[in-house]
Amino acid sequence: MVRHKNRYILCEIIYTDNKRIERHMTDYMVYGAVISALQTAHGDFGIGSLQSSLCVKYVNPITSMVLIRARRGAHKMVQSALYFIKKIGQYEAFFRTLHLGGTIRSCCKFLIKHHKQKLPKLLSECKDEEERRKVQEIISSYSDEYKKEQLIASF
Amino acid sequence: MAAPMKHATPVGKIVFEKSNFNDKKSRHLQHITDHYFNYSVETMLPGCGILPLDIQMPLTEVEAFVSYMVPLAQIIRPDFLEGFVRRGKLHILSHGTQIDTQDCAALLPTGMLILNLTKDSYEQLGIEGKVANFGDRKTCKYVIEINVKDPTFVPGKKLYERIKRCLTEHLNLKFDFLLTWGPEDEKVSSASVQYYFQCNGFVCNRLPIRRKQREYVDLAVPVISSDNPTGEAECCCDSMEFYEWLGACATDVDLSATSLDSYTSSYTCPSPREQKDRCVTWVCRGMLTCDSIIDVLTKLRQIVQKMDLPWVNLTVHGFMDSPVSWGQREHSFYHNGDNLYTFVIFPNNDYWLYSAIGSKDICI
Amino acid sequence: MYWLSSDNSDTTGGDCEKEERGMYEKHVSKGHLPYCYLKVRLDFEDDADIDIIIFKHIVIQAVQSLFGEAVSCTPIDVLKYRQTNREAILRVSSSYFTKLWASLTWYSSYNEQSCAFRVLQVSSHLMALAANSRQLSLA
Numbered sequence: 001m002v003r004h005k006n007r008y009i010l011c012e013i014i015y016t017d018n019k020r021i022e023r024h025m026t027d028y029m030v031y032g033a034v035i036s037a038l039q040t041a042h043g044d045f046g047i048g049s050l051q052s053s054l055c056v057k058y059v060n061p062i063t064s065m066v067l068i069r070a071r072r073g074a075h076k077m078v079q080s081a082l083y084f085i086k087k088i089g090q091y092e093a094f095f096r097t098l099h100l101g102g103t104i105r106s107c108c109k110f111l112i113k114h115h116k117q118k119l120p121k122l123l124s125e126c127k128d129e130e131e132r133r134k135v136q137e138i139i140s141s142y143s144d145e146y147k148k149e150q151l152i153a154s155f
Numbered sequence: 156m157a158a159p160m161k162h163a164t165p166v167g168k169i170v171f172e173k174s175n176f177n178d179k180k181s182r183h184l185q186h187i188t189d190h191y192f193n194y195s196v197e198t199m200l201p202g203c204g205i206l207p208l209d210i211q212m213p214l215t216e217v218e219a220f221v222s223y224m225v226p227l228a229q230i231i232r233p234d235f236l237e238g239f240v241r242r243g244k245l246h247i248l249s250h251g252t253q254i255d256t257q258d259c260a261a262l263l264p265t266g267m268l269i270l271n272l273t274k275d276s277y278e279q280l281g282i283e284g285k286v287a288n289f290g291d292r293k294t295c296k297y298v299i300e301i302n303v304k305d306p307t308f309v310p311g312k313k314l315y316e317r318i319k320r321c322l323t324e325h326l327n328l329k330f331d332f333l334l335t336w337g338p339e340d341e342k343v344s345s346a347s348v349q350y351y352f353q354c355n356g357f358v359c360n361r362l363p364i365r366r367k368q369r370e371y372v373d374l375a376v377p378v379i380s381s382d383n384p385t386g387e388a389e390c391c392c393d394s395m396e397f398y399e400w401l402g403a404c405a406t407d408v409d410l411s412a413t414s415l416d417s418y419t420s421s422y423t424c425p426s427p428r429e430q431k432d433r434c435v436t437w438v439c440r441g442m443l444t445c446d447s448i449i450d451v452l453t454k455l456r457q458i459v460q461k462m463d464l465p466w467v468n469l470t471v472h473g474f475m476d477s478p479v480s481w482g483q484r485e486h487s488f489y490h491n492g493d494n495l496y497t498f499v500i501f502p503n504n505d506y507w508l509y510s511a512i513g514s515k516d517i518c519i
Numbered sequence: 520m521y522w523l524s525s526d527n528s529d530t531t532g533g534d535c536e537k538e539e540r541g542m543y544e545k546h547v548s549k550g551h552l553p554y555c556y557l558k559v560r561l562d563f564e565d566d567a568d569i570d571i572i573i574f575k576h577i578v579i580q581a582v583q584s585l586f587g588e589a590v591s592c593t594p595i596d597v598l599k600y601r602q603t604n605r606e607a608i609l610r611v612s613s614s615y616f617t618k619l620w621a622s623l624t625w626y627s628s629y630n631e632q633s634c635a636f637r638v639l640q641v642s643s644h645l646m647a648l649a650a651n652s653r654q655l656s657l658a
Contacts, residue, residue, distance in 0.1 A: 043587030044625075080589070163617050165551045167643035173544040180543070195650040221657050250655070362657065384544065399554075402645025406608055408598045419575045420596040422610065440650065472650040491640065493647045505542075511644040518547055 006053060007075035010099040010107045011082065013064040016092040023064075027056040029089035030066055037081040046081070049074045057104065063115070066095070067107055075100075116142050166490045168518055170510040171394055173384050176456065177504050184449065186496065186508065187471075189481040191263055192248050193443040195472040197405055197436065198455065201376045202464050204433035206368060210458065211437070213450035218345045219335045219362040219442035221250065222352045226329050227260060228322040229355065230268070231303055233310050239348055240266060240303055243338040246444065249330040254476040255488040260330055261478045264337075266304020270328075271478040271485075272297050279326040282318060289487035289515040298478070298485060333362060333442045364441035371434040375410065378427045379466065381505035389427070396425040398509050401468055401497065404436060443471075452498065460502050470497040480516050487515035551643075555616035556598075558640040558648050559623060561605040564633045571600040574607060581626035581636070582619060590618050598645075606639075608648060 013025065034054065038046045053071035060066075070078040082095045098114060101107040119139050126132040174181050196214060200206070229235065230247065239245050244264035252259050259271040270284070277284065277297035284299035301318060302308065308315050322328065336348040352359035377392040377400055386393030392400075403410060403422065410424055448471060459467045473480065475492030486494060493513040500506050512518065561569065561577065569577070575597050583591040596610040611619045623636040640648055 039587065041587045041589050043583065043585045043590075045586050163614075165549070165643070166555050166613065166616065166641065167552060167647070168547070168549045169552060169644065170548075171544075171546040173542075175542045178542055194652040194655065197649065250657075253653070360657070395553075399645050402556075402647075402649065403598065405646055405649035406599060408608070419571050419600075420598055420610075421594055422596050422598055438649075440655070470646060470649070472647070472652065474652040476653065491642045491647060492652075493642055493644060495644075495647060495650075497646060509646075511642075511647055513642075518549060 004053070005072040005102070006069050007072050008057065008101045008104055008107045009068045009070065009075065009078065009082070009097060010101065010111060011066045011068065011095040011097050013066060013088065013093050014096050015064070016094070022062055023091060025059055025061040025064065025089065025091070027059045030056045030059055030068070033085050033088040034068065034078065034081065037085045038077065041081040041084055042077045046074075046077045050078065054078065065111060067104065072102075164489075164514055166514055167493055168512050168514065168516075169395075169398075170508075170512070170518060171384065172508040172510075173381070173505070174508070175505050183452075183498070183506065183508065186481070186510075187448050187452065188445045190471065190473055190494070190496065191246055191445065191479065192261070192474045192477040193445070193448060193471050194474050195438060195440045195470075196443055196448060196451065197438045197468075197470040197472075198451070199401065199404060199434065199436045199468045200458070200462075200464060201374070201434045201466070202431045203435055203458075203462060204370070206435050206437050207454075207458055207462075210451055210454045211366070211439075213447040213454070214439045214443055215364060215366070217335065217364060217441065217443050217447050219333060219364070220346075220349045220352075220359050221362045222332045222334065222349075222357050222359040224329050225332050225352070225357055226322070226327055227270075228319060228327070229357075230262060231308075231315075231319060231322065235351065236303060236308070238351065239336055242340065242343075243336055243345075244444070244446075245334065245336050245348070246442070247332050247334045248442070248474060248477055250333045251331050252476060253488065254478060254486070254492065258328060258330075259476060259478050260328070262303070263479065263483070266302055267483060268299075268301040268303050269478045269483070270299040270301075272299065276326060276328070280321050280328070281325050282321050287487065288485050288517075289489070296487075300483070335442055335444050337444060337446060362441055364439060364443075366440075367438040369407070369436045369438075371436075372432065374431050374434045375424045375428040376431045376434065376465075377425045378429055379499075381466075381501040381503065381507070384507060391427065392425045394507060394509075397499075398497065400425055401470070401499075405438075405470065452500075455500055456504070459500050463502070466499050466501050468497060468499050471495060480512065484517045487513075489513060489515040551613045553613065554610050554645075555613045555641065555643050556645050556648055557609045557611070557616075557620065557623075557638055559607055559609060560637045560639055561607075562635050562637055563605075563629075567605075567629075567632060567634070568602075569605055569629075570602060571597060574600055574605065577626070577629055578609065578619075578623070580629075582622040585622040585625050586618055590615060590622075595619060608645075610645075613643060 050070055055069045057069050058067035085094055099107055099110040123135045126135060245262060246264055247262035249260045254271060258273055258276050261269045274295045282299050284297045287296040287298050336345050338345055349359045377397050379397050380391040383391050384394035452469060455467050455469055473494035475488060477486055480486040480494040491513045493511055495511050497509040498506055578595055579591055593612060593615045597607050598610050599608040626636055628634060640651055642648055
């Protein structure tokens, strides 16, 4: 059997109103937005060649991260269609592509790394002491891990 | 995908040549005589109101005939070979058979009988040939070449008898033939070939020659210079843009109404251009001989000098389903069966020659 | 060599060979030529009155529905149109030629009237569309 090769596009949803609140975002809404953008940009041909492989694998309404699967080769059509999305469900929003990976695992790795890098920024946005302490704890554990890795690598 | 398809087969090829009629090595005559089967001739005379009568003469005098359901064995009968094939220039081409899917046959004035057969017919016939250059596994075609002008190709010889047996007993190939005959002896009429077929019980009619004349008033004509085909200097047009413009005239594209901001078309006449009060184009269709085209070319060369025209053009279209294009080069049909050439004749005896050929044809 | 010998085995890329000798010049282009031309006819089951603006709209619509905006933005020129039999000559960049042909093939109805495009002749030389020897009439 020949393996079906896929590409996973890891995107961040950026809401136009820029409010940091939790919203009701489902995979079905994202799929609908992508498929209609695909129809206008690439027509029946685009839909036909991606119908079987296009799938929204993961949606996180809190961090607004989305993972979209598409067949390798045709994924370029999805990528180009993503640019033209201005509305997802009832929200005014657009996608920002973070990573293009061959497996979910590689996307997951990237996502963890991405979040870790975001932590210092969160620290500055903390409002009370409790939150600040929590974030600092996470950062220090992460930096400890990082130091260990560096130490191992140097041997 | 939205990306343009760069790896698709090109639809056609073009050869551009620039030379002078007085150049000893100029091959313009050979280029015309090697293109045996000519379907249409078209000329354009910019700045000339009335078409000179004498350029029409050579083409209207051509006598072409069409004969229906003639078995191939008829053509290699000894009386026909003696009477016509060996005594003049005989052009025969099968009509109504499409070269990409069906059997085709042609007899060149050199005496070469060329059969372009499907695998089925080739195997039934049993004459040795070779696989055609063009065509994939599905539409495999075979080419058989027989020199019927060879002095040893006479009854009693082994080769003759074998081919005769194959054509009569194995597979009786029948075609509708278009034919022209130019006898060596001037006293003999070229219509005697019609008489021959009629005597042998075939329907043989004259093929009508269709003429069409178009006149233009106030036409913008691109300015070209014979020394500068690439159009690097800004005083003249690029030869390829000019060729497209000639095509636009030939297909009767309305050049006056189109402007750059038009919704339907962005095509405009290439610049620099000049306004000509009157232009005339003339088309002649049927089955035309090489000799008559050479006559037209000679007349056009005289006219361009005598009437002081910037240039004149002569376009000759070949038959799409002819088994050969130039000489004995194999020809086939894929997207199209283009084999046409265009002369642009300048008053200083320079000429440009465009040969436009399809993708399934050999570049010359 | 006076004449440049070449065969057609090499069909990739826009190769152009050039030879010059005094008066004589020769250019051979075997790759893609800039444009492709299609002679098409739009057939309706019942008769329909289509003018050139609507015809162009239909062509764009055909491309739009199959390949979307990504392809329909390419310039497609209607060089000539005859309203009596709805026959037209289209010009398109040769890299989009296959897609245009495909879109025309897929097009099936306009305003709920069944119709079909017939591609009559295809060439990369506009001059070649001036004559069609398959339409030679014998009578």
